[in-house]
Amino acid sequence: MNYTNGKYVFDIQNLNCYYGSFRAVKDTDLSIESKKITAFIGPSGCGKSTVLRTFNRMNDLIPSARVTGEVLFHGQNLYDPDVDPVEVRRRIGMVFQKPNPFPKSIYENVAWGARINGFKGNMDELVEQSLRQAALWDEVKDKLDQSGLGLSGGQQQRLCIARTIAPRPEVILMDEPCSALDPIATLKIEDLMRQLVKNYTIIIVTHNMQQAARVSDYTAYFLMDRDDRAGLLIEYGVTNEIFTKPKDQRTEDYITGRFG
Amino acid sequence: MTVSASTRTIAKTAAAAKSDLHKRLRLGESFIEAFLFFCGAVSILTTLGIVFVLGKESLLFFTSGEVTLWEFISGTEWQPAIGRFGIWALLNSTLMVTAIAMLVALPLGLAVAIYLSEYASLRARSILKPVLEVLAGVPTVVYGYFALTFMTPFLRSIFGDEIVQIYNTAAAGIVIGILVLPLVSSMSEDALHAVPYALREAAYGLGATKLETAIKVVLPAATYGVAAAFIVAISRAIGETMIVAIAAGAGPSFTFNPFESAETMTGHIVRISGGDLSYDSIDYNSIFAIGLMLFVMTLTLNIISRHVVKHFREEYE
Numbered sequence: 001m002n003y004t005n006g007k008y009v010f011d012i013q014n015l016n017c018y019y020g021s022f023r024a025v026k027d028t029d030l031s032i033e034s035k036k037i038t039a040f041i042g043p044s045g046c047g048k049s050t051v052l053r054t055f056n057r058m059n060d061l062i063p064s065a066r067v068t069g070e071v072l073f074h075g076q077n078l079y080d081p082d083v084d085p086v087e088v089r090r091r092i093g094m095v096f097q098k099p100n101p102f103p104k105s106i107y108e109n110v111a112w113g114a115r116i117n118g119f120k121g122n123m124d125e126l127v128e129q130s131l132r133q134a135a136l137w138d139e140v141k142d143k144l145d146q147s148g149l150g151l152s153g154g155q156q157q158r159l160c161i162a163r164t165i166a167p168r169p170e171v172i173l174m175d176e177p178c179s180a181l182d183p184i185a186t187l188k189i190e191d192l193m194r195q196l197v198k199n200y201t202i203i204i205v206t207h208n209m210q211q212a213a214r215v216s217d218y219t220a221y222f223l224m225d226r227d228d229r230a231g232l233l234i235e236y237g238v239t240n241e242i243f244t245k246p247k248d249q250r251t252e253d254y255i256t257g258r259f260g
Numbered sequence: 261m262t263v264s265a266s267t268r269t270i271a272k273t274a275a276a277a278k279s280d281l282h283k284r285l286r287l288g289e290s291f292i293e294a295f296l297f298f299c300g301a302v303s304i305l306t307t308l309g310i311v312f313v314l315g316k317e318s319l320l321f322f323t324s325g326e327v328t329l330w331e332f333i334s335g336t337e338w339q340p341a342i343g344r345f346g347i348w349a350l351l352n353s354t355l356m357v358t359a360i361a362m363l364v365a366l367p368l369g370l371a372v373a374i375y376l377s378e379y380a381s382l383r384a385r386s387i388l389k390p391v392l393e394v395l396a397g398v399p400t401v402v403y404g405y406f407a408l409t410f411m412t413p414f415l416r417s418i419f420g421d422e423i424v425q426i427y428n429t430a431a432a433g434i435v436i437g438i439l440v441l442p443l444v445s446s447m448s449e450d451a452l453h454a455v456p457y458a459l460r461e462a463a464y465g466l467g468a469t470k471l472e473t474a475i476k477v478v479l480p481a482a483t484y485g486v487a488a489a490f491i492v493a494i495s496r497a498i499g500e501t502m503i504v505a506i507a508a509g510a511g512p513s514f515t516f517n518p519f520e521s522a523e524t525m526t527g528h529i530v531r532i533s534g535g536d537l538s539y540d541s542i543d544y545n546s547i548f549a550i551g552l553m554l555f556v557m558t559l560t561l562n563i564i565s566r567h568v569v570k571h572f573r574e575e576y577e
Contacts, residue, residue, distance in 0.1 A: 061464060063381075090467030100458035103481050113466035116476070160462070167466065 009034045009171060009201045010055060015069040017050045017231075019062065024050045026230040028069075030220060037193060037202045039216035039239065041209055042254070046222040047231020048205045052173050054078070055203065056092040057085040090117050093169035097176040099156035101148030101163070106131075106140050109148045109159055114166045126166055134162035135192050154185025161192065165200070172196065174204040178211065190215045209255055213243050221251045314555060317548030326542050332549065338512035338528070340543045347553060349512040353522035357433040357504055360518060361497040364437025366490060369444025373486075376445065377452035378474040389446075396442035404506030407435035412507065419519065427509035427521035435507070436500050440493040447492065451485020452478055484571045491565035495558045501526035525550050 010032035017025040025047035032038050032055075040048035050059065057078060059065040071078045078088055093113075101109050110127045119126065127144070131137040136158040140151070148159050157177060164172055174193075178186040186208075193202055193215055206212050212219050220236040235242060235251045246252045253259055322329055327345045335346020372392070376385055411431035416424045424430070455478050463473040479486070509521025510531055523531070529547045537544050 056465065058461070058465065086467050086469050089465055094465035096458060096461060098458055100456070100462045102459060102462065102477060116466065116468050116472050163466070
């Protein structure tokens with residue numbers, strides 16, 4: 001893979017993830033292209049969220065979690081002993097399954113991440129810009145001082161996206177960002193992702209195959225190995241091809257709805 | 261007509277034979293229910309009884325003609341022998357002891373709570389929590405002598421014997437602070453623990469350090485719960501009796517110097533009622549007036565804390 005021209009952001013090599021003695025993900029190799037949306041699909045327990053959380057070392061928060069292999073970010077292994085996970089997370093933002101705004105004002109929610117990252121510029125401008133990018137500005141511009149918890153679920157999730165992009169990360173990880181939202185709010189988030197991908201690399205985990213087909217450029221299909229229950233990357237490629245002519249029978253079974 | 265009526269009768273008897281749906285008398289159930297109601301009622305009746313006794317005796321005190329309500333709540337001298345009943349002589353030292361106790365218990369208790377909830381490993385938690393519970397289980401009389409025989413000499417060795425009196429509010433206050441520390445830390449920890457994990461994840465995901473997450477996200481989100489812990493601790497410190505009776509001094513004195521001896525409201529009640537006090541004297545009635553005052557103070561604080569906790573629950577449940 002060629003990293004020097006910036007085409008690829010991440011390159012995972014021989015990744016294995018463990019929770020205690022249980023191997024959750026095994027022998028995975030995967031490269032993520034810059035300024036594209038890559039979707040991880042697969043049934044529950046197939047390790048797709050675990051792989052996503054290696055990109056910003058969120059797995060570190062679980063005491064029993066352990067990783068072997070390499071997760072290269074522009075050629076640097078994120079799991080090198082001298083890499084600070086706090087610094088990693090400042091470059092690689094994350095949006096979670098359930099909207100989780102802070103119990104603070106809308107303005108503070110957006111400003112918070114930038115502030116702890118030492119942002120010195122015009123905060124009002126940054127907040128407005130981030131909320132505009134998250135397609136939320138028009139709905140909240142008159143009530144920036146109200147609590148973020150007062151918004152609807154879809155608005156809260158867009159607020160979380162605004163909060164994630166305010167510190168200007170390079171990558172946005174999304175862990176099933178629409179699973180708690182209704183179809184209309186989901187479509188809004190998907191439109192937003194197509195806008196954001198012009199400036200950011202996006203990796204999304206989704207249970208919703210139609211969503212992966214609609215929104216992503218690349219798709220990776222994970223499945224749990226029947227023998228040792230470890231997650232495994234089955235097939236990875238351009239979304240169109242994965243959904244129209246999958247090479248692996250197991251991928252075809254999944255996307256045609258035969259199971260999962 | 262007749263046919264349908266007879267059919268109905270047949271249907272009825274058939275059903276009756278099959279299963280009897282009449283209500284049954286279950287004596288055991290009723291008895292248990294009555295017993296549980298009685299247990300609940302006892303605590304309410306006790307409270308009402310206390311209010312009644314306090315109110316009745318206080319009324320005698322204020323209607324005795326020797327003291328007016330105004331003198332009572334504004335005076336700074338408490339000398340029953342010469343008819344001076346100014347509550348501030350006692351209230352001031354109670355508030356001072358409480359303030360000193362809070363200066364010790366609030367920062368320490370909050371620090372312990374943050375450590376337990378955000379930093380401690382399972383192992384550290386499993387050691388520290390039982391130790392704190394032991395601290396809460398020490399009899400207050402032991403704390404009293406701890407204040408008198410350890411804390412006071414300790415303060416004297418720092419500030420000098422001529423400045424720190426044998427009995428003083430500082431030593432009593434510090435030790436009460438240690439007494440309520442487990443209360444503050446355990447209630448605050450519950451509040452911090454109740455903050456959803458998703459908020460911590462959000463903060464970490466933005467590149468926050470552990471300290472930034474704890475201080476700037478978790479603690480503000482738990483404000484109401486922590487505030488409730490503080491209020492309950494204040495209420496507990498105001499009512500604490502044994503430690504102040506032993507270590508704070510035996511004689512009302514209106515002073516703002518924490519190194520001088522000064523009797524608190526609770527300490528005064530204990531000392532006076534321990535002596536040979538005749539039942540219909542003004543002195544006897546006066547301790548009920550002090551008791552009523554204490555009761556009103558702690559009741560007010562507990563009501564405030566209930567409201568604060570309710571507010572906290574509304575935010576997250």
